Amino acid sequence: MSAISEADAGPTHPDQGVGPHLISIADLGASGIAEVLRVAEAFAEVERRSIPKVPTLRGKVVATLFFEESTRTRLSFETAAKRLSADVLSLAVASSSVQKGESLRDTVETVEAMGIDAIVLRHRASGAPAQVARWVRRARVLNAGDGWHEHPTQALVDCFTVRQVLAEAAGVAPASLGVSCFAGLKVLIVGDVRHSRVARSEILAYRALGAEVALCGPPSLLPSDLTGWGVSVEADLDDALGGADVVSLLRLQAERGSGTHVPSLREYTAGWGLSAVRMARLAPQAIVTHPGPMVRGVEIASDVAELPSVVVTRQVTNGVAVRMAVLFLLLGSEVALEGLGGDRG
Amino acid sequence: MAEGAPSVVVRGGKVVSGGRARRADVALEGGVVAAVGPDLAVPPGAVVLDAGGCLVSAGLVDIHAHLREPGAEEAETVASACRAAALGGFTAVVAMPNTDPPIDSASVVADVRALAAGAPCEVLVAGAITLGRKGERLAPLRELAMLGVRLFTDDGTGVQDGGLLLRALEYAQGLGVVLAEHCEDASLSAGGCMHEGAWSSLLGLPGIPAAAEEAMLARDLALVAQTGAPMHFLHLSTAGSVELFAAARARGLPVTAEVTPHHLALSDAAVAGYDPVFKVNPPLRPEADVEALRRAVAAGTLDAIATDHAPHPPEAKDLPFDQAPPGMLGLETALAVSVNALSGYCSAERVLAKMTAAPAAIAGVSVAGRPAASAQGGPVVAGAAAHLCVFDPAASWTVDPASLASRSANTPFARTTLVGRVRHTVFAGTPVVVDAELVC
Structure with missing residues (x-):
């Protein structure tokens, strides 16, 4: 470990001042993350029922506004909302007034005028959800990924999944671990951190829970200034892997311009791809996460992606329960969690 | 605007010149500074601008x-x-x-x-x-x-x-x-x-x-x-x-x-x-x-x-x-x-x-x-163009983007309280801002 930046120096994460919304992991803090994980366990149980649906958010309307393509996040949010019996409005930007030049602000105000309770927003511009949260009157805003900034529900899914795997290894129920299992956990985030909203949210989440976070990637793909992040930087992936409990692989974001930050995919893969040889350096119980979509042959070798310690499919499965928890906590605070009966309607 | 510019006396301020300030009134006549000095007489019909506590600058x-x-x-x-x-x-x-x-x-x-x-x-x-x-x-x-x-x-x-x-x-x-x-x-x-x-x-x-x-x-x-x-x-x-x-x-x-x-x-x-x-x-x-x-x-x-x-x-x-x-x-x-x-x-x-x-x-x-x-930019002396800014360094005000004279409102100082405000502006001998209000 080298070049540890001081957590107490430089900028702190801005307080968005938007308590009812989920814009950043910083809105939750350690106690908020713990609460999401606790509630998500309860919903994971619901999902195992023959009719995986509860009436918790009946009458609520959730709108998904995706100004950037997405497969898993959008499906995951919409599935979560439907399992909570909320109505789902899905704005397909490609066929909407946005194509006629309508501004983000007008689109949001139009959608809100339809009486929706929550806006799930994905936007290619960092900060768009924070701006939308200032424009709405009563709707809650959930950040489903903004530019390079944050993707808070993905980080929550990753924490949930890591705890699940740790609990299985220990032979206990995940809920019994609380969040104490993260204290001192060594997390290594590998790849294009500069352009990664997943990395920014993961760093905030893992750090809030007491894990030690290290970054490893081409220096041109790391953020230019890590003051205040409380992370260390590892120069050599081969050296770093041996000490890691969790390896979070990031996608090389060619569409965000990272293609000019490295000489070639070949060179990137040689230096920072998770090959079978590198996989062998990992401790046997280490966990490998990836937010998807994976680019096999670049950040991860195809045969490595199939190994059981690579928990990508589990992350997708857990995504629904975690997003149910987030929607419940933002929209259903008047509903007692204990009242989670099956859908008897 | 110089033509028909009124007689104006800016009274009670400190005149700033060359980075220093000294107590003086400023008399303006026909678009130029007529006199600078303490306790100037006010000609009949002259406009008096109170500059008490203010800095009087070009x-x-x-x-x-x-x-x-x-x-x-x-x-x-x-x-x-x-x-x-x-x-x-x-x-x-x-x-x-x-x-x-x-x-x-x-x-x-x-x-x-x-x-x-x-x-x-x-x-x-x-x-x-x-x-x-x-x-x-x-x-x-x-x-x-x-x-x-x-x-x-x-x-x-x-x-x-x-x-x-x-x-x-x-x-x-x-x-x-x-x-x-x-x-x-x-x-x-x-x-x-x-x-x-x-x-x-x-x-x-x-x-x-x-x-x-x-x-x-x-x-x-x-x-x-x-x-x-x-x-x-x-x-x-x-x-x-x-x-x-x-x-x-x-x-x-x-x-x-x-x-x-x-x-x-x-x-x-x-x-x-x-x-x-x-x-x-x-x-x-x-x-x-x-x-x-x-x-x-x-x-x-x-x-x-x-x-x-x-x-x-x-x-x-x-x-x-x-x-x-x-x-x-x-x-x-x-x-x-x-x-x-x-x-x-x-x-x-x-x-x-x-x-x-x-x-x-x-x-x-x-x-x-x-x-x-x-000329613009001073110094404030007899014979100079009567372009003046009278600044009250003690006046406190809160910036309200909606009440700015600009057509736009994109000030980063919205709702910021600033200490010091332009009280009067005189352009070519004519007062155009008096007591922080446009008069033209």
Whole structure:
């Protein structure tokens, strides 16, 4: 470990001042993350029922506004909302007034005028959800990924999944671990951190829970200034892997311009791809996460992606329960969690 | 406005000249200063402006304002900008040429001057260095110089092609003009929307490194050394720029530089909430740079304070941060913001010098370049043009974007309480702002 930046120096994460919304992991803090994980366990149980649906958010309307393509996040949010019996409005930007030049602000105000309770927003511009949260009157805003900034529900899914795997290894129920299992956990985030909203949210989440976070990637793909992040930087992936409990692989974001930050995919893969040889350096119980979509042959070798310690499919499965928890906590605070009966309607 | 200008006595203030203040009244007659001295008699029928507790200075001169007309009248017009300028204590503003069409021909110069007829301040027109500000071919510098254009700039962008700028500097020699550069190497700033550093890393916003400004400044200083032609540097914003500029000044190069009130007052931490009102070019910089700029003003390294007044209508600033255009209002808050930001670094009298004599000299409208009776920037002495700014350093006010004279509301100081306010402005002998209200 080298070049540890001081957590107490430089900028702190801005307080968005938007308590009812989920814009950043910083809105939750350690106690908020713990609460999401606790509630998500309860919903994971619901999902195992023959009719995986509860009436918790009946009458609520959730709108998904995706100004950037997405497969898993959008499906995951919409599935979560439907399992909570909320109505789902899905704005397909490609066929909407946005194509006629309508501004983000007008689109949001139009959608809100339809009486929706929550806006799930994905936007290619960092900060768009924070701006939308200032424009709405009563709707809650959930950040489903903004530019390079944050993707808070993905980080929550990753924490949930890591705890699940740790609990299985220990032979206990995940809920019994609380969040104490993260204290001192060594997390290594590998790849294009500069352009990664997943990395920014993961760093905030893992750090809030007491894990030690290290970054490893081409220096041109790391953020230019890590003051205040409380992370260390590892120069050599081969050296770093041996000490890691969790390896979070990031996608090389060619569409965000990272293609000019490295000489070639070949060179990137040689230096920072998770090959079978590198996989062998990992401790046997280490966990490998990836937010998807994976680019096999670049950040991860195809045969490595199939190994059981690579928990990508589990992350997708857990995504629904975690997003149910987030929607419940933002929209259903008047509903007692204990009242989670099956859908008897 | 000089014709028929009333008799005016500005009474009870301290007259600022050469960075110092002394207790004196100022009598104005026929558009010029008639007398300066203690306890002047008030002629019958004269207008009396109370200046008790105030600093009485020459009218302020802004060498960097975007008036937006022609082309973006929804953001600002020459008339609305001049009203904002008067409220801010300015009696002269330099109109930047990045209009649509740009000010790169005699006809647009004439258009903008015509729009300023009857305005409560003087509008000096700057011309573009290159045709259409495209950085490809020189604009008709000689023709515009013969019309009295003194400053030329492609502001909004820098001249990327160093060879072309070298030709411009060579060609302009003998025309009595100054080329002014917006230092920004586009290959280094491309895609950026805030200062590249700790905050941009945290916020996930693409950054503009300090080197984008410093690299072009260093290149331009080398071209000044090569040609001996004078250059002015717009809105320097980094500690590195201050260092480069100070070294060039120490070598005796004919260079001047300005800094904006917002770069003296705000840091990049202001961007934390992603409000595009804090998006500006050059971007707000870290505290260490802000500190270096303040020290450089106090030390005299930076010559002038200039607003870079850049109005944008609300719909333009209601966009996602990376899409919103850069720029913020400045005219109505410049003096108070500068005095507040520099409190503890230098006196209000010194700030006034940076906003009067120094910019007037750079724009060629000081007593060195004009007859005293029409010069801008002071000094406030008998025979000088009656352009005055009366500043009350103790008046406290809260900036309300909705009540600004500007057509736009994109001030970064909305709801900020400032100490010090322009109380009266006199332009060519006529009071145009009295007790912080327009009277023209």
